[in-house]
Amino acid sequence: MQAQVTSIDTPPRYRASLIQANHWLEAARRLLNLDALAGPSSWKGLELYVQPGLRRELQGTVERLVKKGDAMMANVQDTTLPYHHRTAAIEQFKRTYCQVEQLLDFYADALVTRTTPETTAMLKACDYMAGHSMRALLQPLGIPTPAVITYLDSGIGASIFKAGMPLWDNLESPVAAIKVTRHNLLRPTALIHEAGHQVAHLTGWNAELAAALRIGLKKYGLQFANSWAAWASEIAADIFAFVHAGFASVAALHDVVDGASREVFRYAAGDPHPISFLRVLIGTECCRQCYGTGMWDQMERQWKKKHPLTAARPSTAQLVSASLPRLPEIVRLLLQYPFRGFGSKSITQCIDAGAAHPEALQRTAAASGEAFYTSAPLLLRGPMARLAWNGYQIIAAPARAPFYLQQQQAWMLLLGNSIQ
Numbered sequence: 001m002q003a004q005v006t007s008i009d010t011p012p013r014y015r016a017s018l019i020q021a022n023h024w025l026e027a028a029r030r031l032l033n034l035d036a037l038a039g040p041s042s043w044k045g046l047e048l049y050v051q052p053g054l055r056r057e058l059q060g061t062v063e064r065l066v067k068k069g070d071a072m073m074a075n076v077q078d079t080t081l082p083y084h085h086r087t088a089a090i091e092q093f094k095r096t097y098c099q100v101e102q103l104l105d106f107y108a109d110a111l112v113t114r115t116t117p118e119t120t121a122m123l124k125a126c127d128y129m130a131g132h133s134m135r136a137l138l139q140p141l142g143i144p145t146p147a148v149i150t151y152l153d154s155g156i157g158a159s160i161f162k163a164g165m166p167l168w169d170n171l172e173s174p175v176a177a178i179k180v181t182r183h184n185l186l187r188p189t190a191l192i193h194e195a196g197h198q199v200a201h202l203t204g205w206n207a208e209l210a211a212a213l214r215i216g217l218k219k220y221g222l223q224f225a226n227s228w229a230a231w232a233s234e235i236a237a238d239i240f241a242f243v244h245a246g247f248a249s250v251a252a253l254h255d256v257v258d259g260a261s262r263e264v265f266r267y268a269a270g271d272p273h274p275i276s277f278l279r280v281l282i283g284t285e286c287c288r289q290c291y292g293t294g295m296w297d298q299m300e301r302q303w304k305k306k307h308p309l310t311a312a313r314p315s316t317a318q319l320v321s322a323s324l325p326r327l328p329e330i331v332r333l334l335l336q337y338p339f340r341g342f343g344s345k346s347i348t349q350c351i352d353a354g355a356a357h358p359e360a361l362q363r364t365a366a367a368s369g370e371a372f373y374t375s376a377p378l379l380l381r382g383p384m385a386r387l388a389w390n391g392y393q394i395i396a397a398p399a400r401a402p403f404y405l406q407q408q409q410a411w412m413l414l415l416g417n418s419i420q
Contacts, residue, residue: 017083020090021076024097025069031062037104038111053147057174058104065100069093106161110151110177119152121416122409126150126180126188128419129383130195133244136384137350141343143202147175150191155181156256158190162201186408187391189241189249190256192384196240197233203341206233212337217330224322228330231274235282239334242286243347244384246356247296248391250283254299261311267319275316277307278323285331290353295396358396361389373411376418386411 030036034055035043043055072093076086114120127148135145146163163176178194200206210232217225241249257264257276264276274282280303287296309317323330335353336346343350354360364385365372372378372386379386390411394404 017076017086017090021073021093024090024094025066025073028062028065028069028097028100031100031104032059032066034059034062037108042111042114054107054149054175058107061100061103065096068096106177107149110149113152118413121413122185123150123152123180124416124419125383125412126178126185126191128380128415129188129387130176130178130191132383133192133195133240134199136244137199137240137342137347138202140350141203141341146198146202148178148195149175150178150180152182152185153179155179156183157181158184158194160194160197162198164201184252184256186405186412187248187252187394189245189252189387189391192244192249192387193237193241193253196237199240200233200236203339205236205339205341208339208341209236209334209337212333212339213330216333216337217326220322220326224319227319228323230270231272234273234279235334238279238282239286239347240351242283242356243335243351243353244356245388245391246353246361247287247291247294247358247395248356248388250280250287250296251299251395252391253283254280254303258306261307264307265312265316265320267313267316275320277303277312277320278327281324281327282331282334285327286335286353289328289331289335290348291357294358355385356388358389358392361385361392365389373407374414376414379411379415380418383415 037058072089075081075089078086114123127150130148130150131145134148138145158181159179161173161177163173165173176195176198178191180188180191184190210229213232214225214229217228238249238253241253257279267275273279281300284296284300284303287294309320312320335348338344338346338349364382368375368378390404390408394401394408397404
């Protein structure tokens with residue numbers, strides 16, 4: 001195509017608004033090429049049930065952005081409109097463009113972590129496990145399970161960008177995007193914690209649990225009840241991980257939140273995360289109520305010895321001291337309280353926490369023999385049992401941890417490569 005050259009015989013008129021309008025509209029049009037966002041191999045790395053829907057939603061988002069850009073350009077070129085209306089249209093479109101670009105970058109970053117066949121298979125296994133855990137609770141309630149895309153990132157804790165969260169222009173996030181930390185890829189129980197956040201969002205669990213804690217603990221003082229109610233969202237996600245993965249989820253949480261006592265006892269009003277000291281003890285009490293005595297009792301004793309209450313600030317120590325004798329009552333509420341969002345059932349009536357009892361897991365593994373980890377159909381039907389049992393063995397026999405971590409990687413690769 002022959003290049004076009006602007007004649008400068010007559011000095012051109014400088015039109016700042018039109019220049020800017022063209023700049024942002026053309027930038028929006030370039031976003032239409034999603035293969036420039038992430039290469040074909042990255043898109044191919046997503047399961048068929050995720051990739052078409054995600055790509056379709058993102059493509060539609062950009063197309064709507066371009067339509068807004070066309071309307072913006074029409075306003076800029078309409079000389080009958082006041083000048084400030086035309087410039088305001090540009091600024092509004094620029095903000096919308098940046099929002100869409102940020103959304104695309106988020107998913108691009110998630111997609112490009114699937115750069116090798118091994119990483120792709122591991123993350124596909126994580127996608128599947130998160131979806132499987134949600135479906136176990138949501139399907140009987142008639143609530144569609146959102147698609148999941150997991151991605152690797154640095155840091156200590158996992159996180160989720162929930163499906164259904166509002167984005168812009170009345171749009172919602174099309175899939176649940178869950179960050180899996182590199183250090184915990186082979187102990188991914190935090191993945192189920194994040195899936196619990198998605199379940200809570202879809203069922204209204206957080207608000208119901210907060211209300212139940214506020215009412216149930218009001219007899220111990222309004223401030224005490226409100227403190228526990230403020231932690232409802234993170235407690236719910238911890239409980240969701242526990243009923244699926246058992247002690248493995250408690251042990252993995254312990255290893256993430258452990259540290260200097262000043263951090264373990266850190267308390268900030270408004271933080272949805274419970275005080276880490278109490279958060280671990282919620283987990284050990286869950287084990288005690290569902291499984292009886294076990295290694296979690298040893299964990300609890302060592303936890304309390306390592307982090308004496310004298311290391312806490314006075315106000316925090318007061319809240320922790322008031323909580324300790326009431327933990328059995330609180331945990332019974334967490335495990336047994338019926339919620340409307342669950343069809344008037346408790347979480348343990350929806351998900352059989354007993355299936356993650358170490359003895360039950362051992363019996364299941366023994367009954368399947370080598371096929372427990374090597375049969376793709378069995379992995380697809382019961383990934384939570386593998387996650388719970390492998391995670392338990394890593395804790396129960398730390399001298400053999402390298403073997404169990406290799407075993408975890410092997411079955412996750414098989415699971416991921418079995419998903420089309």
